[in-house]
Amino acid sequence: MSTLEGLHVIGEANFSDHGANRLGASALMQGLADGYFVLPYTIGNYLAKAELKKIDADTPECKATVKEVEDKINKLINVNGTKTPSYFHRKLGKLMWDKVGMARNEAGLKHALEEIPKIREEFWKDVKISGTGAEYNISLEKASRVADFLEFAEIMAYDALDRDESAGAHFREEHQTPDGEAKRNDDDYRYVAAWEYKGVGQRPELHKEQLEFENVKLAVRSYK
């Protein structure tokens, strides 16, 4: 269970033995291992004991959330600009691919942090969505996802810029061994970065969760 009562995080998202690495086989193996070993002993047990009370749609929290979602949908539809959600998705995707990909550097990340808000601003001024929020609407669905990407991309860039070392799939070009391998800096970056969202366009706040190694010693992983 996560720190939120009733919210279980399992499989690919569980964040334990593979660290932040979510590439290919480790993600799949995490899903298989958790499904086989962990799931039968956790969620079933929780559900058997949990008081799953019916939640009234009139609660203030529920009303506030419904209103928030409706406002966002209306805002998206009312932009009524000239460019499709996919146009912005591709534009953001190209920037992220070029500047916040597996190999990234300080200049590229700073450039991305300047460009992402511009794309976001253009999106909210010029996106075009067909139809309404009261029907099965694929362009609204896509636009909602892209709106999220435009916020999350910025946090990814902040995180990549802040972590001034190379580690796993985060390869900061400034930090590599003479033969091009990732060079970690365990003294300064032995922590999990948990970024607190502070609102659109606001710099997220960094919370460091220190990693303590008691039984194993940190070592360099080499595939050679």
Next chain:
Amino acid sequence: MNLKLHIWRQKNNKANGAFEQYAVSDISEDMSFLEMLDVLNEDLIVEGKDPVAFDHDCREGICGACSMTINGNPHGPEKATTACQLHMRKFKDGQEVYIEPFRNKSFPVIRDLVVNRSALDRIIESGGYISVKTGSAPDANDIAVAKSKADVAMDAAACIGCGACVAACPNGAAMLFTSAKLKHLNVLPQGQAEKKKRTLAMVDQMDKEGFGSCTNHYECEAACPKSISVEFISEMNFEYAKARATAYRD
């Protein structure tokens, strides 16, 4: 290449649907069929029209989301290929292409080419799992499974649950789907304990959902993007008869 498309447009389950014509131009032969529809949708959105709704997810032939019948064939003209992996090079410049949703009474249209295939989920819910508690995972090779059986289980498990078999069947039967799901569990040691119960429950649920019955047209096997064999259907019938005939013992 340029194409003339006739696409089934239907606003929702209550509205009447009809074919509408669209022209797409400068389509690359390297595009997938869904990418061709993406191009059309980009144009439609800019023109202020509703884009064509279609289901898609992985776009690599493993999720079973795409659900369109292309020129009369579920998933289109290429054998053993989902619509997402069908390439435009399979079409000729200037060709007319008819695109409609998977047709079946048990697959109500949600919008355009999107249909509700929850009926298949309910068949799985009725018995497509193993609930026997087997303790911790055993060591590899503790339970010996013959290679031939493992291969058959794998062939059956290749079913992605797309529903093309249902759309292809003149009787609207879901027997290829149900038989593949049954076979994949019934052939393995872990599936033995609940074999009878599972077979009865899943076949009964399939009937309850309103799907038809097999009369050996074999259209399902021809349309299946994973080439699931109709042999599984005969075996399901055999296992069902056996389970029904001996049900009094339980």
